[in-house]
Amino acid sequence: MAYAIPAAIAGxxxxxxxxxxxxxKYDHLLTSPLTSYPRLQEGVFLYxxxxxxxxxxxxxxxxxxxxxxxxxxPQYSPIPQLLWASxxxxxxxxxxxxxxxRSKDETGRRDGRIAGSYLxxxxxxxxxxxxxxxxxxxxxxxxxxxxxxxxxxxxxxxTLALLSHLSLPSVLFLPPFVMLLHVSPxxxxxxxxxxxxxxxxxxxxxxxxFAICMSFASVCNLITTGGWDWVYRTWGTGLLLPDLSxxxxxxxxxxxxxxxxxxxxxxxxxxxxxxxxxxxxxxxxKHDPLxxxxxxxxxxxxxxxxxxxxxxxxxxxxxxxxPEIFPYLRHPIVTALLxxxxxxxxxxxxxxxxxxxxxxxxxxxxxxxxxxxxxxxxVTDCMWAGLRVAFGQKDGVEYVQE
Numbered sequence: 001m002a003y004a005i006p007a008a009i010a011g012x013x014x015x016x017x018x019x020x021x022x023x024x025k026y027d028h029l030l031t032s033p034l035t036s037y038p039r040l041q042e043g044v045f046l047y048x049x050x051x052x053x054x055x056x057x058x059x060x061x062x063x064x065x066x067x068x069x070x071x072x073x074p075q076y077s078p079i080p081q082l083l084w085a086s087x088x089x090x091x092x093x094x095x096x097x098x099x100x101x102r103s104k105d106e107t108g109r110r111d112g113r114i115a116g117s118y119l120x121x122x123x124x125x126x127x128x129x130x131x132x133x134x135x136x137x138x139x140x141x142x143x144x145x146x147x148x149x150x151x152x153x154x155x156x157x158x159t160l161a162l163l164s165h166l167s168l169p170s171v172l173f174l175p176p177f178v179m180l181l182h183v184s185p186x187x188x189x190x191x192x193x194x195x196x197x198x199x200x201x202x203x204x205x206x207x208x209x210f211a212i213c214m215s216f217a218s219v220c221n222l223i224t225t226g227g228w229d230w231v232y233r234t235w236g237t238g239l240l241l242p243d244l245s246x247x248x249x250x251x252x253x254x255x256x257x258x259x260x261x262x263x264x265x266x267x268x269x270x271x272x273x274x275x276x277x278x279x280x281x282x283x284x285x286k287h288d289p290l291x292x293x294x295x296x297x298x299x300x301x302x303x304x305x306x307x308x309x310x311x312x313x314x315x316x317x318x319x320x321x322x323p324e325i326f327p328y329l330r331h332p333i334v335t336a337l338l339x340x341x342x343x344x345x346x347x348x349x350x351x352x353x354x355x356x357x358x359x360x361x362x363x364x365x366x367x368x369x370x371x372x373x374x375x376x377x378x379v380t381d382c383m384w385a386g387l388r389v390a391f392g393q394k395d396g397v398e399y400v401q402e
Contacts, residue, residue, distance in 0.1 A: 005112045008119040012088055015129060016081035024130035028354075029346055032306040033243040034060045034167070037080065037131035044070045054229040060237045062165045063221035063230050065133065084128050087139040092118040094142035099321050101149040102185045102290060117320040122343075123313025134310035137167050141314070145293065148177050149185040153206060154213075156181060161213035165221070168238045169274060169304045173296060175282050178206040179289035187324055188288040189389040238305050239271055246354075246364055248346065249307040250372055253365040274303055284387070291386055294318050298379035302372055312375045319378075325385035335381060338374035345370055 024030055025038055033039065040061050043053035047070050053059040069075060073083065092115035099114045100106065118124060128135040140163040147156035156177060164171040182202055221230055237243065244252050251270060258266060277299050285292040297318065301311035316339075319325075345367035352359035 005115050005119065008116065009089060012085045012119065012125065012128075013082065016078045016085050020129050021077075021081060021131055024126065027130055027350075028246045029248055029309055029350060030127040030130040031132040032134075032247045032308050033058075033245050034237060034306045035127075035133040035137075035308060035310075037133065040065060040069060040133065041075060044075065052225065052227075052229065054225065054233040057242070060233055060243070061133065062234050063224040064162065064165055064217065065136075067220070067224045080131055084131055084135050087135050088119060088125065088128050091124075091135070091139045091142050092116075094139070094146050095317065095321065097146050098142065098149060098185070098290075101146070102187060102321060104186060114320050118317045121313050121317050123309040124317065127308050127310040127313075132308055132310060133166065134308050137163055137170070138310060138314050140166070141170070141173075141297075144177065145180075145290070148180040149290070151181060153181050153209060157206065157210040158213045161210060161217055164214065165217050165234075167304075168235045169300050172274065172278050172300065173293060174207070174210055175278055176285075176289045176292040176296060178203050178210075179282065179286065180293065181206055183287075183289055185290045187291075187322070189285075189291060189322075189324060189386050240267060241305055246350075246361070247306055248309060248368055248371055249305060250303065250368065251305045253361060253368075256361070270303075270305070274300065288386075291322065294322065295379065295383055295386070298375065298382065302375045302379065312371075312378075315375070316378065319382065322382070322386070324389055325382060328385035328388040329381050330384060331377065331381055335374060335377040338370065338377055342367060342371035342374045 025036075031037070039059055043059040043061055043066055046053040046056075046059070047066055053066065073079065095118050096108075096111040096114040099110060100108065103110075124135070124138070140159055144156050144159035144163060147159060160170065160173060160177055182199070222228065241251060241255055244256050246252055255263065255266070277296065281292050281295050281299075282289070285295070294315070298312070298315040301307060301315050304311065346364075349359060349363040349367045353361060353364045
């Protein structure tokens with residue numbers, strides 16, 4: 001492992017100088033309309049030529065990315081590829097830091113394994129090679145967690161605000177982040193009855209700071225675009241689902257087959273469905289908010305409107321931060337086999353439908369349902385294991401969680 005991680009990092013940077021991006025950039029498994037780099041390039045081109053990219057119907061990226069790639073970062077190869085590779089390194093390093101802060105391990109003996117769980121995860125490095133902006137979102141997400149674990153309120157909430165501007169569902173992480181800022185990140189799954197140190201006054205202050213950070217980023221967006229059209233084209237896209245391009249999620253096919261007069265109702269149902277998990281998860285794991293963030297990440301990876309492989313990939317890599325749940329997992333082999341099955345079906349049925357033309361949308365959507373079941377099995381198993389840790393293990397005794 002001592003040589004595997006440097007080799008993985010070197011290999012990741014070497015791939016930045018290959019043409020593999022051209023083969024992956026339009027893959028629906030790796031990118032979505034909200035994370036596609038070609039669409040970002042198109043928006044930057046329009047912006048540089050004085051045309052509002054949000055006046056059309058194909059650009060859904062945040063103005064933060066628009067301003068960044070139109071001013072600071074050049075778009076000619078291999079600069080973007082190197083940037084994405086750097087984000088992967090930052091994400092892997094942040095994940096290792098989260099482990100250190102949670103375990104209080106200063107020796108770094110498991111850092112290589114933790115970083116390897118990110119760098120060597122095909123669900124993560126393939127979207128990165130396709131230059132999906134989900135890799136940038138992962139880097140922001142893990143960096144925000146590191147800041148929260150260290151109790152740095154402003155950097156953590158500011159990073160979360162930037163992430164929320166890139167991906168609106170990320171705003172649902174705010175409650176557990178506020179809890180984590182005032183609670184130790186060390187494992188408390190075995191001490192589920194301990195008193196929480198969270199106070200109302202400090203929580204309100206944290207929410208206020210987050211609102212200021214969101215407002216600041218919104219003003220920057222307003223200055224960049226000169227109007228508020230970006231709100232509908234970025235945040236509104238995740239709520240109204242104007243683009244029904246196929247992806248690994250559960251929304252696109254459902255709304256493709258739906259009559260228009262039912263659409264507003266089910267858009268409301270699907271959007272509210274994301275909200276209902278936040279309060280129960282935060283209350284159940286109030287003693288361990290880092291684990292609550294982990295569970296919510298897995299739930300959003302299943303139910304968000306425009307997911308890619310990167311979303312469940314991040315959840316699977318984060319499992320390495322919680323080794324205390326490993327003995328209590330009930331069906332890890334079944335979950336692994338489901339993921340293996342889905343990873344074979346997804347590209348196969350995608351090719352049969354869109355490349356060879358011998359299948360139809362039902363083929364691909366069936367494979368996404370298998371993939372959703374695999375992700376659901378992983379989340380429920382980890383949640384059960386997190387609850388089961390508090391009871392310990394006694395032979396011949398069965399416990400029921402109320």
